[in-house]
Amino acid sequence: MPILYPAASDATLIAAFLAGDQPAFEILLVRYKDRIFTSIYLLVKERNLAEDLFQDCFLKILRTLREGRYDEQGKFLPWALRVAHNLCMDHFRRTRTHATVYCGDDQVLDHLTGSSVPELRLEKQQTESGIHALIGQLPEEQQKVVILRIYGELSFKEIAEETGVSINTALGRMRYALINLRKLMETDLVGIL
Numbered sequence: 069m070p071i072l073y074p075a076a077s078d079a080t081l082i083a084a085f086l087a088g089d090q091p092a093f094e095i096l097l098v099r100y101k102d103r104i105f106t107s108i109y110l111l112v113k114e115r116n117l118a119e120d121l122f123q124d125c126f127l128k129i130l131r132t133l134r135e136g137r138y139d140e141q142g143k144f145l146p147w148a149l150r151v152a153h154n155l156c157m158d159h160f161r162r163t164r165t166h167a168t169v170y171c172g173d174d175q176v177l178d179h180l181t182g183s184s185v186p187e188l189r190l191e192k193q194q195t196e197s198g199i200h201a202l203i204g205q206l207p208e209e210q211q212k213v214v215i216l217r218i219y220g221e222l223s224f225k226e227i228a229e230e231t232g233v234s235i236n237t238a239l240g241r242m243r244y245a246l247i248n249l250r251k252l253m254e255t256d257l258v259g260i261l
Contacts, residue, residue, distance in 0.1 A: 210245035
């Protein structure tokens with residue numbers, strides 16, 4: 069028996085869809101499309117790209133449901149938002165270009181660079197070199213945490229393991245690094261003015 073009422077719970081709609089009721093999935097789509105699309109759009113900031121990723125998101129959700137890999141825990145929307153977020157991150161990873169960042173004598177990590185417009189590329193390079201110079205003025209343990217977190221995109225747990233400290237120490241180093249970077253930027257701005 070098809071479920072044709074929008075007040076059904078997510079779990080009920082998913083179960084109905086898996087039992088062959090296609091309109092049940094359409095109700096889920098209508099229920100969450102705006103929130104999921106908005107979350108994608110806020111990340112990519114380009115409407116056409118957001119629409120493409122939104123379609124990819126729901127195709128992936130459909131595929132996961134049909135393959136029985138969705139673990140129902142009453143949390144369809146958070147799961148769907150996580151799928152959307154992961155697709156956006158995958159897109160960014162595929163489209164970015166890499167340049168090797170050096171800090172002191174050690175090769176560090178790759179980070180985002182590149183622009184098709186020469187003036188913008190030059191401006192971006194100057195900004196990046198200014199940021200690298202500021203990071204280079206930090207104490208070594210703070211430099212490591214900033215580089216691993218921002219350029220390496222590591223979690224604080226991974227940073228703690230990589231640097232051999234506790235998570236709280238890694239968090240503290242990041243906090244002090246941000247405070248110090250803010251002070252250094254303010255000093256540089258005062259020097260310019």
